[in-house]
Amino acid sequence: MINVRHGNGVAIDIDRKKFLLDPLVTDFVSFVSHAHLDHVPKAVYRLPYATEETRELIKVRDPTFNAKVVDINTRYEEDDFSFELMCANHILGSAQIYLEVDDVKILYTGDFKITPNKTTKRLKMPDEVDYLIIESTYGKPEYVFPDEEDVISDFLSWIDKKIFIGKKVAIGVYPLGKAQEIIKILNDHGIEPKASALVEKYNDVYRKFGVKLKTANDSEVIVKSMHEVLNRPLNGHANAVVTGWALTEDFGDVIGFPLSDHADFNQLLEYVARLNPKTVYVTHGFTEEFTEEIKKRLGINAIALKELKLL
Ligand SMILES: [Zn+2]
Ligand SMILES: [Zn+2]
Structure with missing residues (x-):
């Protein structure tokens, strides 16, 4: 059984294991996708996994920040799960978080882009996933960027x-x-x-x-x-x-x-179609709108993650 929700970042419960993606407070097994402020923890309780680039960029604002540094595009095996930080082609060091737990494959895109930038490495895409958690910054049809x-x-x-x-x-x-x-x-x-x-x-x-x-x-x-x-x-x-x-x-x-380091509407939709997961969870942006577009245009099950207001 998998449960995905938004609260302290994106929280995933699967087979009594708990993962936190871009949480406000790191705990359990946590990951930081990249160094933009809205993805960076406010407090570190347990060290999160991050790329070295992400750690160094966060340290520009917060010299006390630390992380368990892992290499990009490299698979790591832990006791009861494996993971890989896959290049997100968004800013320096930005990663998507790929998790494999008991043969269930999950991908969290963080912020990402398909077409190449001048200062980032190319997007890495997994072969297949069961569950996709995707950003939706430009998740409305009017956001299609010119060449x-x-x-x-x-x-x-x-x-x-x-x-x-x-x-x-x-x-x-x-x-x-x-x-x-x-x-x-x-x-x-x-x-x-x-x-x-x-x-x-x-x-x-x-x-x-x-x-x-x-x-x-x-x-x-x-x-x-x-x-x-x-x-x-x-x-x-x-x-x-x-x-x-x-x-x-x-x-x-x-x-x-209009030059962006995010996927536009067409790229978001293309990514979902190419990965063709069982369920898509939509976060970070026009969540409701993009969820409806996925269901309508691709016929794939999609759920908008509600951003909880923290008191
Ligand atoms: Zn970002
Ligand atoms: Zn963002």
């Missing part, structure tokens, strides 16, 4: 034009993950941007793991947090944000480019 290379070329030509007329450019992004993607895209275009102090801290972890990112102390282009650019657009600068939400949101004077 990424088209967005990137629009973005770069917008920057080139601004620089050509003598403007400086401020780019607002999520400081972990998207910032490093944008810096790599700029580097490949011959631009070495200036990065804010927080972005630079994460850059250093990426560099430690072999991702080459070139930044400069002075540049026509600055990469900083999205909320800074939106709340305090720099005077005399051309301001842009890069986020998947730019697909549907208007940021006023700030131009938006």
